[in-house]
Amino acid sequence: MNPTGKGGFRPGKSGNAGGRPRVVADLRELARCHAPAAIKELARLSLKARSEAVRVAAARELFDRGYGKATQFIEGSLDRIPPPNELPLVQFIFTDDPPKE
Secondary structure: OOOOOOOOOOOOOOOOOOOOOHHHHHHHHHHHHHHHHHHHHHHHHHHHOOOHHHHHHHHHHHHHHHHOOOOOOOOOOOOOOOOHHHOOOOOOOOOOOOOOO
């Protein structure tokens, strides 16, 4: 906690000065070593698995990794359009000055 008592970190200090633990990087590297074999197995399962559910799940995983997950649309309603005084206020200030640190 910083001296103001409001939480957060002191200016110029990080809550994770040492960075990510090495074990995370080691685990990521190990997983990446197995990735080609895992992709081949997913491809095999998507074509040859006995269960249709397994074939669909394997195909979905391949598509998600190859093309990204499908866009999820959010449905909303504008039954009541709020008056301008109830809308959020956003202000942009454009200057040529560099950001202050």
